[in-house]
Amino acid sequence: MSDVLAVVDHRRGSLRDVSYELVTAGRELAGGDELHVAVVSGDVDRFAEKLDLDGVDAIHTVDYGEEFNHDVYLQAVEQLYADLEPGVVLLPNSVNGLDYAPAVANSLSLPLVTDAIAFDTDDGLDVTREMYGSKVETTIEVDAEPVVVTVRGGEWPAAEANGGADVVPFDVDIDESAVRSTVTGFEEVGGGDVDITDADVLVSVGRGIGEEENLDLVFDLAEALDATVSSSRPIVDNGWLPKNRQVGQSGKVVTPDVYLAIGISGAVQHVAGMKGAETIVAINTDPNAPIFDIADYGVVDDLFDVVPALIEAFE
Amino acid sequence: MKILVTVKEVAEVEDDFEIDGTSISESSLEYDLNEWDDYAVEAAVQIAEAGDDVEVVAVTIGPERSEETIRMALAKGVDRAVRVWDDAFEDVDLLDVESKTDVLAAVAAEEDPDLVLTGVQAADDSFGATGVSLADELGFEWAAVVNDLELGEDTASVRRELEGGVEELTEVELPAVFTIQTGINEPRYASLRGIRQAQRKEIAATGLGDLGLDASVVESDLRLTEMYEPESESDVTLFEGDAEATAAELATVLREKGVGAE
Ligand SMILES: Cc1cc2nc3c(=O)[nH]c(=O)nc-3n(C[C@H](O)[C@H](O)[C@H](O)COP(=O)(O)OP(=O)(O)OC[C@H]3O[C@@H](n4cnc5c(N)ncnc54)[C@H](O)[C@@H]3O)c2cc1C
Ligand SMILES: Nc1ncnc2c1ncn2[C@@H]1O[C@H](COP(=O)(O)O)[C@@H](O)[C@H]1O
Numbered sequence: 001m002s003d004v005l006a007v008v009d010h011r012r013g014s015l016r017d018v019s020y021e022l023v024t025a026g027r028e029l030a031g032g033d034e035l036h037v038a039v040v041s042g043d044v045d046r047f048a049e050k051l052d053l054d055g056v057d058a059i060h061t062v063d064y065g066e067e068f069n070h071d072v073y074l075q076a077v078e079q080l081y082a083d084l085e086p087g088v089v090l091l092p093n094s095v096n097g098l099d100y101a102p103a104v105a106n107s108l109s110l111p112l113v114t115d116a117i118a119f120d121t122d123d124g125l126d127v128t129r130e131m132y133g134s135k136v137e138t139t140i141e142v143d144a145e146p147v148v149v150t151v152r153g154g155e156w157p158a159a160e161a162n163g164g165a166d167v168v169p170f171d172v173d174i175d176e177s178a179v180r181s182t183v184t185g186f187e188e189v190g191g192g193d194v195d196i197t198d199a200d201v202l203v204s205v206g207r208g209i210g211e212e213e214n215l216d217l218v219f220d221l222a223e224a225l226d227a228t229v230s231s232s233r234p235i236v237d238n239g240w241l242p243k244n245r246q247v248g249q250s251g252k253v254v255t256p257d258v259y260l261a262i263g264i265s266g267a268v269q270h271v272a273g274m275k276g277a278e279t280i281v282a283i284n285t286d287p288n289a290p291i292f293d294i295a296d297y298g299v300v301d302d303l304f305d306v307v308p309a310l311i312e313a314f315e
Numbered sequence: 316m317k318i319l320v321t322v323k324e325v326a327e328v329e330d331d332f333e334i335d336g337t338s339i340s341e342s343s344l345e346y347d348l349n350e351w352d353d354y355a356v357e358a359a360v361q362i363a364e365a366g367d368d369v370e371v372v373a374v375t376i377g378p379e380r381s382e383e384t385i386r387m388a389l390a391k392g393v394d395r396a397v398r399v400w401d402d403a404f405e406d407v408d409l410l411d412v413e414s415k416t417d418v419l420a421a422v423a424a425e426e427d428p429d430l431v432l433t434g435v436q437a438a439d440d441s442f443g444a445t446g447v448s449l450a451d452e453l454g455f456e457w458a459a460v461v462n463d464l465e466l467g468e469d470t471a472s473v474r475r476e477l478e479g480g481v482e483e484l485t486e487v488e489l490p491a492v493f494t495i496q497t498g499i500n501e502p503r504y505a506s507l508r509g510i511r512q513a514q515r516k517e518i519a520a521t522g523l524g525d526l527g528l529d530a531s532v533v534e535s536d537l538r539l540t541e542m543y544e545p546e547s548e549s550d551v552t553l554f555e556g557d558a559e560a561t562a563a564e565l566a567t568v569l570r571e572k573g574v575g576a577e
Contacts, residue, residue, distance in 0.1 A: 011477070070447075070457070093443075095477045098435075099459040102412060102448035111536040112412050114442050130545070131440050132328045136339070137545045140409070144536035180456040180488035190480040201574050225575050237498035243480070250476050258572050279572055280549075281565065286330040293547045297568050299554050299561040309562030314575050 002087025002145060004030040007038045007077055008051065009092045011068065012186065015039075015047055018092040018151070020158035025151045026090050027055035027159070028119055034058070036084055038170070040076045041065040048167045053159040060084075060170040070100040071179040076172050077104050083170075086146060088125075093150035095250075105148040113140055114150045133267050134290035154272060190243040190251065199228035201258045204247060204274070206232040208263020208284065208303055212240045218262060221307050224314040230254065232264045248273035263303050266291030283307070316369045318359045319428035321419055321446070322352040322388050322396075324381035325439040337408050337542045348384050351434025355495040357502040358464060359432050360392035370394050374422045376404070376415060382518055389513035390505035396516070397422055401523040403530035408539040412444045414532055419445070420452040421526035431492040435460050450492035457492040458485055462499045 006026040008019035026035045034057040039047045044061035051059050062076045077100075081089060089108075091101040093115045105112035117137075118128035125142040127149060196202060203222040209215060215235075222229045229245065236246045247254055249269040259277035264270060266282070266289055274280070275294055282295040283303050292298050299306050324346050332343030348356075356373065363369035373388045373396040375381060385396050399418055404410065423431065431453070433446035450457035462482070463474035466489075475483040476496050487493075505513070523529055554564040569575065 139541035305558035
């Protein structure tokens with residue numbers, strides 16, 4: 001295909017998993033051409049050692065600042081782009097990726113495809129991405145080069161092994177007056193007495209429950225099953241359950257023996273937090289709900305009929 | 316102060332749906348205000364209610380049908396709306412981020428807002444990108460995935476919701492674009508009075524020409540060429556029958572997995 005520039009993600013001293021996956025995706029896109037990996041800010045030399053992976057041709061280190069700042073990343077990527085002239089700028093579809101990838105694309109006047117889950121490079125570039133909350137997949141044909149693409153985490157395997165890539169310190173010229181936001185700290189949220197990551201069995205409730213008072217039904221089931229109650233995001237957004245019950249990308253990652261998803265559609269950000277469960281059981285009225293794509297057992301029916309019957313079966 | 320809120324009417328797919336070429340057949344779609352934009356509207360209206368002389372203007376790119384949805388935003392306290400549409404939009408399968416950015420930026424140029432709020436993502440095509448792209452186009456500062464916002468004189472203090480229950484605390488110079496995350500507030504229901512008042516509020520139908528743009532703004536290097544139902548990754552065992560029967564089957568499986576054993 002063409003040279004690829006992939007920019008990795010890190011936070012508070014660690015490379016995030018998607019960084020290693022980005023290398024695999026980047027190698028796939030580059031084909032016989034070069035894969036350039038860049039790491040911006042933080043302990044770049046230590047990061048560079050970890051990024052010396054199979055398929056990486058060069059690692060560009062941008063030693064400027066500690067944590068992610070989109071104004072710094074934007075300028076660094078613009079300058080790397082001018083220097084390397086890649087055909088694809090490959091960025092993670094993480095929260096920070098989405099905080100600068102669109103600015104990179106707009107500023108360089110390049111088309112932008114976000115949240116890629118697969119590529120086809122046989123005849124130009126085709127990107128697979130989902131729509132309508134994962135209910136359908138689509139193919140986006142990219143009729144131009146260069147292009148900016150962001151990749152979803154967890155879709156490509158992490159790159160491993162030693163590559164023997166060159167580490168090239170990149171001399172960046174950051175215009176400080178264009179850095180108009182400052183990170184002042186981080187805070188962990190979602191603490192408290194209940195630790196859903198500890199539970200062997202989770203009864204997890206989603207928007208299908210309809211009303212706050214219906215949550216009683218879910219707590220009754222949890223009691224009958226000797227399980228812990230967790231939830232999808234809207235339940236927490238509504239203030240019906242505290243943040244420490246939320247499963248997903250912005251909540252907790254759980255790996256119970258059994259995960260019972262009740263009235264949960266299975267949006268990607270939810271699945272990110274529970275796909276590692278041993279056994280997944282789903283109750284949902286929608287036969288096309290994406291949760292059934294990852295469930296082991298399921299019932300396509302109204303939770304208000306099935307859950308009471310299930311409680312009875314356990315009493 | 317003027318706040319511009321971008322709002323989109325999004326299509327929700329019914330349980331049973333049919334794909335017709337590269338789109339979902341109209342009969343399987345229901346329309347609603349994008350969930351994330353509902354929170355952005357609420358954030359804007361709360362700022363207006365707390366301040367003096369704050370105007371909230373909603374902007375949408377959408378067909379006439381979307382006025383019903385946009386009126387809901389007006390009923391919740393938005394002062395007026397701008398709806399951009401043109402024949403040129405009718406034929407595009409996919410309005411990409413670049414096109415949306417150019418159109419919304421043209422509206423922003425006319426309105427000259429001090430603050431722009433968007434949703435984190437549109438629930439239908441979920442690019443998750445329009446707000447930040449628009450910020451770059453306008454030369455505004457920005458923050459993506461904001462779940463707390465406090466406006467100061469020249470800066471705003473925001474929390475950005477990162478992955479894994481970590482929040483980033485950031486000071487952002489104004490003017491800025493913030494992409495609003497669900498849970499930042501409790502979106503109100505429109506009151507009867509609000510709904511009545513909304514009938515008298517303006518939704519200015521605006522063409523590309525009115526904005527000094529032409530049909531070339533919808534041109535894109537991206538083409539939507541296929542749409543299909545994803546293949547299942549697991550071999551799900553579905554239990555059928557009435558609730559009593561399926562619950563009994565579920566109970567058997569759960570007991571096998573050791574659930575409920577004291
Ligand atoms: C940056 C970002 C981070 C996010 N982080 C998270 C996260 O950490 N966790 C998370 O969960 N989400 C997260 N989300 C939100 C996510 O995109 C979805 O909006 C959310 O997961 C949907 O929750 P849900 O499945 O409960 O609701 P819906 O998607 O509304 O699904 C409700 C389901 O209930 C079913 N249903 C309705 N009535 C019944 C009934 N009577 N019986 C049985 N079934 C019924 C419906 O068929 C539907 O499938 C995030 C989004 C973004 C953009
Ligand atoms: N057609 C549109 N009209 C107005 N605003 C839009 C439109 N599409 C997207 N937006 C805004 O941009 C946000 C992010 O959308 P997207 O980048 O498409 O996921 C949405 O939450 C809206 O606030």
